[in-house]
Amino acid sequence: MTGLQEHYNKSESKSDFGKRYIGYLSGLLAGIDMAVISSIIAAIETAGEKGNSIFFMGNGGSAATASHYANDINVGTRVSGSPHFKAISLTDNVALMTALANDEGYNKIFARQLEGSMNAGDVVIAFSVSGNSENIIEGLDFAHKNGGFTIGITGFDGGKVDGMTDISLNIPTFDGEYGPVEDAFSIIGHLIYSFLKMDRRNRSDMYQVHVLEKGVRHEDCRT
Numbered sequence: 001m002t003g004l005q006e007h008y009n010k011s012e013s014k015s016d017f018g019k020r021y022i023g024y025l026s027g028l029l030a031g032i033d034m035a036v037i038s039s040i041i042a043a044i045e046t047a048g049e050k051g052n053s054i055f056f057m058g059n060g061g062s063a064a065t066a067s068h069y070a071n072d073i074n075v076g077t078r079v080s081g082s083p084h085f086k087a088i089s090l091t092d093n094v095a096l097m098t099a100l101a102n103d104e105g106y107n108k109i110f111a112r113q114l115e116g117s118m119n120a121g122d123v124v125i126a127f128s129v130s131g132n133s134e135n136i137i138e139g140l141d142f143a144h145k146n147g148g149f150t151i152g153i154t155g156f157d158g159g160k161v162d163g164m165t166d167i168s169l170n171i172p173t174f175d176g177e178y179g180p181v182e183d184a185f186s187i188i189g190h191l192i193y194s195f196l197k198m199d200r201r202n203r204s205d206m207y208q209v210h211v212l213e214k215g216v217r218h219e220d221c222r223t
Helices: 004-010 014-030 034-050 061-075 094-104 111-117 134-145 178-222
Strands: 053-058 086-089 123-128 149-154 167-170
Touching: 004 014, 014 178, 034 053, 034 123, 034 149, 034 167, 034 178, 053 061, 053 111, 053 134, 061 086, 061 123, 061 178, 094 111, 111 134, 123 134, 134 149, 149 178
Parallel strands: 053 086, 053 123, 123 149, 149 167
Antiparallel strands: none
16 A cells, blocks of 8 residues: 555655545545444434433544534434434533543543443444554543443544454554544544434435324315
């Protein structure tokens, strides 16, 4: 596989590098196992149907990704007549995170939040480009030991996270290539959110049609 550095070395201009970057990203996206994406969507759907929460966590750019996923799945999928997803980002409460980091250590910032909020059956989704962030590992370990369903989305070689979750999705790149991995995280999130939104809307429309047709037949029986 040709990495970003080699693409840069071969670039003849800024625009040429841009084309190469997009081509490289397209190749990474094309290699994603859609069966794994389907499993992630199914886990989120099941959590929604059962009233379980879906927690997201990540560091740095992946912290913003966690917030973005929670926003899209919580707000963007709302359909009248259907229960809302309980999507929560563990990276949004800065005061809580800094208190835990200061008092107990940065490696505890996710596990301690899950300890206070997670119930058995909840889904915990972790974003880690390296797959080796200690706070992610401890958060997933807590979730696993306490009945949570865990999903790890990683880059590089997947690190420790890739082998410790119920569902693992890895975007394989050379070490240090954070940009393309985080690009993929974002696109995967929009894929998941778009499916959930349109599928819920379709189900709602079908239900409305069914109710209307049932009502019409009922009126016909009365005449």
